[in-house]
Amino acid sequence: MLTVEHVDKSFPTAHGFGALARTLTGRPVSRRQVLFDVTLSVGRGELFGLLGPNGAGKSTLLKLLSTLTTPDRGRLTIDGIDVAAHPLQAKRRIALCTSDERSFYFRLTARQNLEFFGALMGLSGAKLRRRIDECSALVDMREHLDTVFGGFSSGMRVRLTVARALLSDPGIMFFDEPTRAVDPVHAEEIRALIRRRLVEESGKTVILATNLLDEAWELCDRVAIVNRGRVVALGPPRELDAELDAVVRYRVTLDHVDDELLARTRTVPGLRELRVVRSERGVDLHVELEPGGAALGALMRAVSWSGASPREFRPIDPEAIDVFKKVTSDDRG
């Protein structure tokens, strides 16, 4: 169980002489707030997504949970342990898979790097060697263990960060954009590893920070959409789709359309977008409406007014991008 309660976080905006002089003279240094009253909880065995654009505050939240920075206000707990008050105890329960592929010693081999980080995690001897073999195999890096890290591609480096995070086999894992720079095949393997092996088979709690909508929607039990430091939506992906009801899409297939029909359709109240797509089966009108029954009724009247008989009139499921756009644009507004 992991909780984040009313957490605010800010960082200084300047690090030069001015900031140093202010610090030494006890004057306040201007700060930029990056998290605002963030509250969420993640249950044991849950795969929880942090989804948001670049700079939204996802990595900051993971750094707070990993004890790498401290909150201005609020409280974070891991299995009931206050992260700020007992960082060592908290760190024994977690692993951080950073997004920084640079976080290894370039002159050492992958095995030497994993030996070093494994030892810091408390592993040693045969157990450490076994874990290195197992974890590197999981990310298809076993045959590269004795290669110098500096010679790896970006994707291989990212895969090694995943292997490193797996070494100590902790109950709670934080993944910060684990498929960034990874080729599609290995990205899919990493997603499967997280979803099936870590969460479904091993019962681990995983927080996945990502800016890939499909990744969050496909993998996560629940997703918090973070924008400008605020959690602007939170829930299971399918519920977010439905609850936010960002836009309603219909595809109306007709034998033909004329200018009058299009003109009447464009007057439908709540119409967001109208596209005409011609195909072998006829003409498709792709219509996006604001939610609400009135718009739908007006659309049906518009397309049947001229005597045209729709061959097909079907709703199109909302897409993650609609949810994301809606919550982030609302927040901007």
Place this chain on the structure above:
Amino acid sequence: MIAAEAPLGLNPAKVGAIFRRDVRVALSYPGNFALSWLSIGVEVVIAWYIGHLAKPSASFGSGGHVASYFQFVAVNSAFVRFQTAALNSFAEAIRDGQLTGTLEVVLATPTTMPEVVLSSAVWSFAFTGMQTAVYLLIAMAFGLSLGHVDVVTALVFLVLTIGAVSPLGVLAAALSMVIKKPGPIEWVSNATAYLFGGVYLPLSRLPHWLQGIGWCLPITHALNGFRAAVDGVPVTSVAYDAIWLLVASVVLMPLSLWLFGRAVHKARVDGTLAMY
């Protein structure tokens, strides 16, 4: 509430891992590694050349022994390395972690910042010890006399020197955390060591007011001890310098660790642990 991490809870397995990492990284730069050994020979030759600039004198020896200026400079140059190592190693441990991007990942493991920084000094001091030994061996070929070394005095001063100069290194590391460059403490300490610490000139030959500055420096008392050890002087005869170093260690170490803890805390609050 923000907790301070246990400052001296060193885990031998982690110390070993950090030591192995440092050895491997050092050996992965074979050219630099080889040159660092070759440079010792050059340093000895320079000391030997400088050694001819002055006649043997009792002021170059300990306990009334007349010693050559080469003996004086060679012993001082050999052992001042420990101060340089202390000043560099702690701050470099942080800076290397920041530059390689490994610091945050290391600190996300159940490892404290003091563990990381203090353990990083193990290789540095071991390497310095080996280089000092080689320096002295080469210097022997140039006429340095080590036939009367008092081993007890040498060991006592080795331990006390590391204890007294390490806090300066920890302070440099703290400064490195805050201003992201360890420079000032390193520069000031090294410069004052050579100018006022008696590396090139006996303190007694400096103006009185400069002797006061020299007296305040740990390296002055450390070098007094090492020269005494080389001259075969028992530790009891240099007890004053030993006590000075012991008091400095006891006072400065907790103070430097406290300041280092504050610097790390500030870096955590500001989110600048990995910034350089």
